[in-house]
Amino acid sequence: MSTHAYxxxxxxxxxxxxxxxxxxxxxxxxxxxxxxxxxCIHCSINRPPQDAQARARELTASxxxxxxxxxxxxxALTVRFTGGEPLLRDDFEDIYLHAxxxxxxxxxxxxxxxxxxxxxxxxxxxxxxxxVEVSVYGMRPATYEAVSRVRGSFREFWNGIRRLQxxxxxxxxxxxxxxxxxxxxxxxxxxxxxxPRMRRPPASLVLFSLRERRDSPARxxxxxxxxxxxxxxxxxxxxxxxDNRRSLREFCSRFPSPPSRALFPCGAGCTPxxxxxxxxxxxxxxxxxxxVYDVRAVPIREALARLAPRLRRKTAMRSSYRSRCARxxxxxxxxxxxxxxxxxxxxxxTPVRYYCHVAHAQARWLGLLPPGEKAWNVHQPKTRxxxxxxxxxxxxxxxxxxxxQTV
Amino acid sequence: MRNLILLDAVYKPSDDIVxxxxxxxxxxxPLVAGIGDMEDDLFTLNASGNDIWRxxxxxxxxxxxxxxxxxxxxxxxxxxxxDVIGLLRELLKRRMLxxxxxx
Numbered sequence: 001m002s003t004h005a006y007x008x009x010x011x012x013x014x015x016x017x018x019x020x021x022x023x024x025x026x027x028x029x030x031x032x033x034x035x036x037x038x039x040c041i042h043c044s045i046n047r048p049p050q051d052a053q054a055r056a057r058e059l060t061a062s063x064x065x066x067x068x069x070x071x072x073x074x075x076a077l078t079v080r081f082t083g084g085e086p087l088l089r090d091d092f093e094d095i096y097l098h099a100x101x102x103x104x105x106x107x108x109x110x111x112x113x114x115x116x117x118x119x120x121x122x123x124x125x126x127x128x129x130x131x132v133e134v135s136v137y138g139m140r141p142a143t144y145e146a147v148s149r150v151r152g153s154f155r156e157f158w159n160g161i162r163r164l165q166x167x168x169x170x171x172x173x174x175x176x177x178x179x180x181x182x183x184x185x186x187x188x189x190x191x192x193x194x195x196p197r198m199r200r201p202p203a204s205l206v207l208f209s210l211r212e213r214r215d216s217p218a219r220x221x222x223x224x225x226x227x228x229x230x231x232x233x234x235x236x237x238x239x240x241x242x243d244n245r246r247s248l249r250e251f252c253s254r255f256p257s258p259p260s261r262a263l264f265p266c267g268a269g270c271t272p273x274x275x276x277x278x279x280x281x282x283x284x285x286x287x288x289x290x291x292v293y294d295v296r297a298v299p300i301r302e303a304l305a306r307l308a309p310r311l312r313r314k315t316a317m318r319s320s321y322r323s324r325c326a327r328x329x330x331x332x333x334x335x336x337x338x339x340x341x342x343x344x345x346x347x348x349x350t351p352v353r354y355y356c357h358v359a360h361a362q363a364r365w366l367g368l369l370p371p372g373e374k375a376w377n378v379h380q381p382k383t384r385x386x387x388x389x390x391x392x393x394x395x396x397x398x399x400x401x402x403x404x405q406t407v
Numbered sequence: 408m409r410n411l412i413l414l415d416a417v418y419k420p421s422d423d424i425v426x427x428x429x430x431x432x433x434x435x436x437p438l439v440a441g442i443g444d445m446e447d448d449l450f451t452l453n454a455s456g457n458d459i460w461r462x463x464x465x466x467x468x469x470x471x472x473x474x475x476x477x478x479x480x481x482x483x484x485x486x487x488x489x490d491v492i493g494l495l496r497e498l499l500k501r502r503m504l505x506x507x508x509x510x
Contacts, residue, residue: 011434011449075429077449103425103436105449127440129449 025074025304029273029284030067032086032095033058038111038148040137042176042226044209044343049088058276061091063296065098067274070300072102078130080107082284084276087114093122105129111137112160113153120163131197132164132171138181139188146180172197175204177236178226185239201240206233207335207358210343212287227354230361237365248333249366253389257331261315261322263338263348269311272304280304282311285339288348316349325351329381330368334359367391412469412495418504419465426460433457435503442502450501452494455480459494465507469495 035054036046047054059067071079079099086092087110099106106128123132136157138144144154164171173192177185185204192202208227210220228236237244257265268282275281279292280303286292291310293303316322325336335355338348345352363369368384378384420426423439435450442448452460458479462472469491477487498504 009451009453011432011451072427077427077429077434100438101425103427103434103438105436125439127437129437 025071025076025272025300027078027080027271028067028071028076028300029080029082029271030064031082031084031273031275031284032064032089032092033084033276035088036083036085036111037088037113038085038137038150038153040147040176041149041180042147042178042205042208042223044212044223046084049085054276058089059274059278059296061094063278064095067278067295067300068095068099068102068104070295072104074301074304076104078105078107080109082109085111085114087119093119096122096128097126100126100128108132109135110160111135111148111153111157112164113156115160115163117163120160120167120169123164123169124167127169132169134161134164134171134173136173136175136188136202137178139184139191143181143184147176147178170197171195173202175202176208177204177206177228200243204236206236207355209285209340212285212339212343214287214343214346230357233358234361234365237362245366248362249388249391252330252332252366252368253385257329259327261326262312263314263316264311266337268338269304269307272307274300280307282307283339285337286342287339288342314348318347318349320351321349324356324374324376325349327376329378329384330359330363330375333362412492412499414470414473415468417465417468417507418463418495418499419507420460420463421503421505424503433460450503455490456494459491463498463504 033054034045034047035049035051036043037049038046039048040046068079081092081096081099086108089095096106096108107130108123108128110132112132112134134157136144137147138154141154144157145151148154161171163169173188173195175181175185175188181188189201192198206228208223210223237248264282266283268286271283273281273284274295275287275292278294278296280295280298280300281287281292291307293306295303298306316326325331325334328334335358336352340352340355341348341350344350360369360375363375364371366388368388369375369378375381423437423442425436425438427434427436433452433456435452437448458476459472462475467475473484473487473491476482476491477484480487482490495504
């Protein structure tokens, strides 16, 4: 042993991906309930808070504890509690503490309305080790409640925020940009800048997904009506044009999409999720019943072992996908994925026209495509990416880098 | 908390942390607030630190740990004492250890 043989240092906060275990589980998403006390106009999953049928089907605290223990045994370091609204469960504290006692970090997605004094005390005493992520639907009662459609919800949300702040519990905020609250966007971003953990402008959901369970044509029609046109998506990017252009260009250059019919190049299965009723899904969004496993009947390890080869083998069969998406070099920019395809069309490989239009608009904005050209017709995509990479290299350094250089 | 670490003292991991081995690496996960500098810190030890940690079992005295490791690492007792006591101080400062028996 040397003088500094012992060494205590901070461990990486990134979820670890196992290189040795055939069954990999660095992170598990857990959807504690689909019920939510908000009734947001754009939501793709929520069920009413008093939905007795949904409640009766939900896993018990004891079953969740078993699943968390399995996740820890599979070396997961992080779990995400989401929903619905996870704090709607009366036994949330019990489940949360079990996760923490297993040595799991917890990412909590919440609207903060049910963040009572008692629960805030719990998070202060037993920190989740990841910032709580609070969804913000407006900065005033009128705008917030035009989205949440629940009277009094803004006040409860704001009380929850105050409880986090009083106890200095780390949290970040994110939004959903809708016609009902767009007037609050500047105020939201200004406020977010004052929060200690917000190091960049808050992310705002813009490309709304249809109902993931394909359960409501009426709600789908409403969601479609809320979707911004591709030009409006670009207008959102223009709000922080330099930052957005830079990060999107870097993203595209790091994740080019070689031609492939593989349907799951996205990492589905590496970070699976368990829904409120005990179904293990390849990811949080893919609800196709033929791709889920009941973890009440099958251990997670076995479910993942069965899932992995299926995901690797699955290729697109539909000609529209093979002639377009499979050849498209901007797939990394596109929200198209099997989960979205399933919620829109009931198949895994039907191109979703809306996402395609948005991705092409983004590519034009980045200078990757001229007007009118389709990305799947580009014969030398590498040249385009390389040209963009060289533009990144010659561009002015990021303001934060400039500061570092000055120092 | 006492600053003095006696060679006949016995230590064990605190109930305020969870020690996990992930991919062969020891990760110390705080269970309560105030263990790290920030609320979201995780900690890890290098291989030598890990060897010390594994012996902090609530039964083995500090003296015995030093003797065992000095033998294993072919180090002088003085050097090993510095290393072991140094790590114990760090861990006690961060409330990751508790003393279980005072001689």
